[in-house]
Amino acid sequence: MTMPNSIRRMFSEVAHRYELVNKVITMCMDGYWRKLAAKVACASGASAVLDLCSGTGDMALAIAQTASCKPTIVAVDFCPQMAMKASLKLRDVGGIVIVADVKALPFADSSFDAITVSFGVRNIFTGYKAFIQCLKEMKRVLSDGGKLVLLETSQPKWRIVRRLFHCYVRSVVRHLGGWLSGSKKAYRYLSETIERFIDADELSSVLMEAGFHNVAVIPLLFGIITIHVAIK
Ligand SMILES: C[S@@+](CC[C@H](N)C(=O)[O-])C[C@H]1O[C@@H](n2cnc3c(N)ncnc32)[C@H](O)[C@@H]1O
Numbered sequence: 338m339t340m341p342n343s344i345r346r347m348f349s350e351v352a353h354r355y356e357l358v359n360k361v362i363t364m365c366m367d368g369y370w371r372k373l374a375a376k377v378a379c380a381s382g383a384s385a386v387l388d389l390c391s392g393t394g395d396m397a398l399a400i401a402q403t404a405s406c407k408p409t410i411v412a413v414d415f416c417p418q419m420a421m422k423a424s425l426k427l428r429d430v431g432g433i434v435i436v437a438d439v440k441a442l443p444f445a446d447s448s449f450d451a452i453t454v455s456f457g458v459r460n461i462f463t464g465y466k467a468f469i470q471c472l473k474e475m476k477r478v479l480s481d482g483g484k485l486v487l488l489e490t491s492q493p494k495w496r497i498v499r500r501l502f503h504c505y506v507r508s509v510v511r512h513l514g515g516w517l518s519g520s521k522k523a524y525r526y527l528s529e530t531i532e533r534f535i536d537a538d539e540l541s542s543v544l545m546e547a548g549f550h551n552v553a554v555i556p557l558l559f560g561i562i563t564i565h566v567a568i569k
Pocket of ligand 1 (some may be wrong): 341344345348359389390391392393394395396413414415416419437438439440454455456457460461
């Protein structure tokens with residue numbers, strides 16, 4: 338199993354090229370998915386939104402650009418190199434960036450109306466027990482009725498789509514990502530997490546086990562990507 342310190346190190350190695358690789362491997366669809374997730378998160382208004390595993394801040398920026406309610410936005414990532422890029426990106430929209438681990442969030446209970454995690458939960462899924470603990474930590478800082486929005490790769494239900502997707506991940510994402518970023522190890526790790534991550538139904542069950550309710554799933558691109566919405 339990959340330990341948190343080596344995950345942090347891998348992200349620090351790819352931070353300088355992270356956005357470029359995302360654009361290339363998703364054929365520029367990543368921005369559209371984040372905007373959609375941002376709209377879902379802020380649909381019923383929010384005064385404070387927390388973006389976890391924020392990376393270089395693209396999801397937090399999508400919230401700033403999409404939300405008509407103009408919430409306070411706090412972005413959290415445990416990798417300083419990623420957080421540094423997020424700070425520069427969010428400076429003009431007043432977003433706050435904090436370096437912290439999602440397992441121990443430095444916020445009081447019920448501090449946020451919505452939490453977003455884009456392409457992040459896959460990295461914190463090191464086993465069911467630890468994952469549920471993480472989700473409970475997210476729930477702690479959400480206000481009652483608050484919304485958790487997870488944008489993540491998933492396992493398409495149709496076998497043929499799943500096979501093609503995994504083939505694309507193994508042969509394109511892994512090698513192209515490794516080549517563009519200069520870190521073969523990081524994109525080998527990322528492609529492995531994509532293939533072994535749980536499917537949409539399992540993720541819904543885990544969310545309910547962590548105490549969330551009204552879990553809804555929005556499948557995108559034949560179920561390759563999903564948005565899970567869960568209420569505290
Ligand atoms: C694949 S990137 C996603 C970045 C961004 N949300 C996006 O949409 O592109 C995953 C991010 O999660 C961060 N991360 C992984 N585990 C974490 C943890 N336990 N606590 C905080 N951040 C974590 C990594 O540093 C990395 O920046």
